[in-house]
Amino acid sequence: MTDKNPNDLSDEELIIEFQRNNDVKTFEILVQRYKNPLTNYVYRFVGDYEACVDIVQETMIKVYRYKDSYNNVAKFSTWIYTIAGNLARTEYQRRKRRNIFSINSYGEDKNETFDIPDESYRPDVITDSGIKDKIIQDALLKISKVYREVVILRDIQEMSYEEIAEITGLNVGTVKSKINRGRAQLQKLLKDIYRE
Amino acid sequence: MDNKDEGLKYKDVIDSLKSLQKVNAPANFETNLTRRINLLGSEQEESFWKRLFIPSKLIPAAALAVSAVILLFVLNTNNSDEDPLLINPRVRTDIISTDDISRVELSPGQNSAGSQKEKLKGSNQDMLGKQKSNSNSEQWNSALSSSGFEYSIDKKGLNFRQVNISKEERESVSRVKSQFLKIKENSKNN
Numbered sequence: 036m037t038d039k040n041p042n043d044l045s046d047e048e049l050i051i052e053f054q055r056n057n058d059v060k061t062f063e064i065l066v067q068r069y070k071n072p073l074t075n076y077v078y079r080f081v082g083d084y085e086a087c088v089d090i091v092q093e094t095m096i097k098v099y100r101y102k103d104s105y106n107n108v109a110k111f112s113t114w115i116y117t118i119a120g121n122l123a124r125t126e127y128q129r130r131k132r133r134n135i136f137s138i139n140s141y142g143e144d145k146n147e148t149f150d151i152p153d154e155s156y157r158p159d160v161i162t163d164s165g166i167k168d169k170i171i172q173d174a175l176l177k178i179s180k181v182y183r184e185v186v187i188l189r190d191i192q193e194m195s196y197e198e199i200a201e202i203t204g205l206n207v208g209t210v211k212s213k214i215n216r217g218r219a220q221l222q223k224l225l226k227d228i229y230r231e
Numbered sequence: 232m233d234n235k236d237e238g239l240k241y242k243d244v245i246d247s248l249k250s251l252q253k254v255n256a257p258a259n260f261e262t263n264l265t266r267r268i269n270l271l272g273s274e275q276e277e278s279f280w281k282r283l284f285i286p287s288k289l290i291p292a293a294a295l296a297v298s299a300v301i302l303l304f305v306l307n308t309n310n311s312d313e314d315p316l317l318i319n320p321r322v323r324t325d326i327i328s329t330d331d332i333s334r335v336e337l338s339p340g341q342n343s344a345g346s347q348k349e350k351l352k353g354s355n356q357d358m359l360g361k362q363k364s365n366s367n368s369e370q371w372n373s374a375l376s377s378s379g380f381e382y383s384i385d386k387k388g389l390n391f392r393q394v395n396i397s398k399e400e401r402e403s404v405s406r407v408k409s410q411f412l413k414i415k416e417n418s419k420n421n
Contacts, residue, residue, distance in 0.1 A: 063261070066260075066261060066264065067261075070255075070256040070260050070261075071253065071254075071255045071256055073256075074254055074255060074256040075253050075254045075255070078254040079251070079254070084254070087254075088256060088257060088260070091256060091260075092260070092263060092264050092267060095264055096264070096267060096268060096271070099268055099271075100271070165252070167247075168251055168252055171247050171248065171251060172251070175248075186248065187248075190244070190245050190248035190249060191248050191249070191251060193249075215241070218240075218241035218244045218245070219241070221241075221244045221247075221248075222241060222243065222244050225243075225244065225247065228247075
């Protein structure tokens with residue numbers, strides 16, 4: 036262990052420390068740093084809070100179990116976002132296949148309730164202030180998942196094109212064009228709220 | 232420059248997405264995660280057995296296996312070929328293995344020179360090893376006379392091996408030799 040305070044270490048230093056000494060404290064710091072950004076990213080992609088929390092937990096478990104498969108060449112954030120993205124895509128496909136919920140009719144059922152012992156912001160519970168959020172989220176779920184992923188990473192997670200390219204495995208040019216196509220689709224879907 | 236243009240073009244969309252309220256993990260996130268990590272080992276074992284014995288997954292696999300076995304039996308019973316592992320081996324009438332030459336009955340068909348020679352070669356080895364009695368030598372003699380060919384011994388026909396033998400063994404070998412020579416003379420005279 037270095038003399039530095041673990042909280043001052045970079046993500047890469049923390050994961051390497053975790054690999055070398057199996058120090059759970061370093062893993063806990065990484066969880067602390069990434070649980071909210073990943074929850075935000077996965078929720079915007081999947082559109083279901085419970086499923087999203089489960090995916091983020093699964094992502095953390097994968098990091099814990101397969102910590103040795105991380106190599107220092109890549110950024111830790113890229114690695115963890117790739118894991119979360121893969122899991123989110125798999126979950127999305129599974130739900131689509133099983134037809135658990137219809138993307139087009141998502142949110143139409145006003146009686147939809149959730150029971151999670153958490154007082155933090157719940158985007159799927161509609162309040163007056165959250166109506167716009169809800170419309171945008173619905174629009175996000177309506178666009179193709181290929182465009183949705185890159186738009187979320189760029190405009191919500193505010194990542195660079197290079198990072199997005201690394202996470203999605205696409206080249207930078209393709210990433211840029213997909214982002215713009217996704218934005219164009221969103222603009223069509225959201226034209227009504229922009230008129231107001 | 233292009234990116235800036237695109238940014239302006241979709242400014243409303245970008246602003247809307249950026250203004251979305253951040254979604255956070257639940258307060259009990261770490262607690263649940265720790266619990267799941269602690270259960271990881273046992274879950275792994277359980278999942279293996281579950282995977283093996285979950286009826287919903289086992290039923291199609293079992294049905295497939297049973298139908299495959301049935302199909303195999305149906306195809307097998309229609310097959311007219313006998314199972315080579317179940318049939319008795321065919322008895323070879325051209326080879327006779329015996330400890331006592333006197334018990335061998337020669338059928339007329341077996342009197343051809345070639346087969347007789349083979350038999351004699353094999354029997355000869357038995358005779359050398361077991362020192363046949365005089366009565367056996369008479370049978371032997373008659374067998375030779377009925378065959379009607381000149382008999383000779385060569386090392387190729389014998390399973391030839393050089394061994395150091397004791398004095399007693401040497402005597403018994405010379406006794407057998409002399410018996411054999413007698414038989415040979417008798418066959419020539421007859």
